[in-house]
Amino acid sequence: MRQLRVDYETRLVEEVVLRAVAGHPDEGEFRRVRDQLYELGEADERDRAFCTFHGQWFERLGMCQPVEEALAERPLVLAQVRRCAVVRARNKKEEGAELFVSPDPATGRAIGLQLRPESLLVPDQLLGFLRHEVLHLADMLDPAFGYEPALKIPEEGMAHRMVQDRYRVLWDTTIDGRLTREGRAPDRVRQRRLLDFARAFPMLGAGAEEHFARFFDGTDLTHAQLVACARDPVQALGLPQLVDRRCPLCTFPSYSFEPDPESLSPVLVRRIQEHFPAWRPAQGICRQCADLYRGRQTAAVPATA
Numbered sequence: 001m002r003q004l005r006v007d008y009e010t011r012l013v014e015e016v017v018l019r020a021v022a023g024h025p026d027e028g029e030f031r032r033v034r035d036q037l038y039e040l041g042e043a044d045e046r047d048r049a050f051c052t053f054h055g056q057w058f059e060r061l062g063m064c065q066p067v068e069e070a071l072a073e074r075p076l077v078l079a080q081v082r083r084c085a086v087v088r089a090r091n092k093k094e095e096g097a098e099l100f101v102s103p104d105p106a107t108g109r110a111i112g113l114q115l116r117p118e119s120l121l122v123p124d125q126l127l128g129f130l131r132h133e134v135l136h137l138a139d140m141l142d143p144a145f146g147y148e149p150a151l152k153i154p155e156e157g158m159a160h161r162m163v164q165d166r167y168r169v170l171w172d173t174t175i176d177g178r179l180t181r182e183g184r185a186p187d188r189v190r191q192r193r194l195l196d197f198a199r200a201f202p203m204l205g206a207g208a209e210e211h212f213a214r215f216f217d218g219t220d221l222t223h224a225q226l227v228a229c230a231r232d233p234v235q236a237l238g239l240p241q242l243v244d245r246r247c248p249l250c251t252f253p254s255y256s257f258e259p260d261p262e263s264l265s266p267v268l269v270r271r272i273q274e275h276f277p278a279w280r281p282a283q284g285i286c287r288q289c290a291d292l293y294r295g296r297q298t299a300a301v302p303a304t305a
């Protein structure tokens with residue numbers, strides 16, 4: 001039996017309802033009833049009345065639908081989670097789902113869902129986003145996937161970020177592959193994921209699509225397999241071993257080095273040397289590291305039109 005309860009933050013519900021009702025055929029009715037609530041004498045009573053009223057309209061306008069549907073599609077989540085709290089995200093980057101596991105078994109597991117009001121106003125698009133997020137959660141709850149919160153990667157700094165990024169790309173690839181087979185993925189998701197994949201694994205070059213298909217079309221991939229591939233793609237994907245040419249920054253063997261490191265811009269070289277003071281361009285740098293620093297460089301300099 002379902003035990004999962006979904007609670008929405010009061011101010012999120014109010015904001016969404018006020019926006020959704022504007023221009024709606026029932027707006028007149030909404031305004032009339034809402035105006036009467038202001039006449040309630042006691043502040044607490046009035047707040048409660050507004051809260052209930054907005055909650056009813058939130059449901060009536062179908063705003064609960066995407067969250068309900070995305071959760072209902074994953075019986076594993078319904079069976080193992082007690083509560084889902086939907087709160088307001090301040091920006092797009094903050095949006096997403098998290099799983100909280102209480103040490104107290106009576107409290108059990110809970111989902112924290114952060115969404116912007118504007119996302120709730122576009123239910124179809126939101127459903128696509130939520131399906132992806134909820135499948136992350138379902139994987140985390142599935143013993144067959146074998147999720148572990150820590151990636152167990154000892155390296156710090158750049159290499160750590162790179163492994164994390166590859167892991168995220170691999171997991172997202174398997175998720176969208178499964179959603180595609182279920183007929184629940186947005187259009188063109190395969191193309192978009194392939195681009196992410198090729199960017200995260202530049203050593204695959206023209207072979208990227210073939211390896212990508214192993215993850216996108218693959219079944220029963222586990223957390224451990226994804227971590228192994230994120231840490232050491234050459235080994236995990238059975239690529240021919242390189243004559244040990246490793247990037248001095250990330251220390252990974254790389255297939256693709258920056259072709260002419262000595263002509264890198266002095267600004268870029270200084271940025272790299274802020275983190276790696278002993279590094280000299282002549283030692284070389286892999287494309288991925290160079291791109292990371294290039295990205296940082298452009299991020300720090302305001303774009304000119």
Ligand SMILES: [Zn+2]
Pocket residue numbers: 132136171172175
């Ligand atoms: Zn994802």
Ligand SMILES: [Zn+2]
Pocket residue numbers: 247248249250251252285286287288289290
């Ligand atoms: Zn590197």
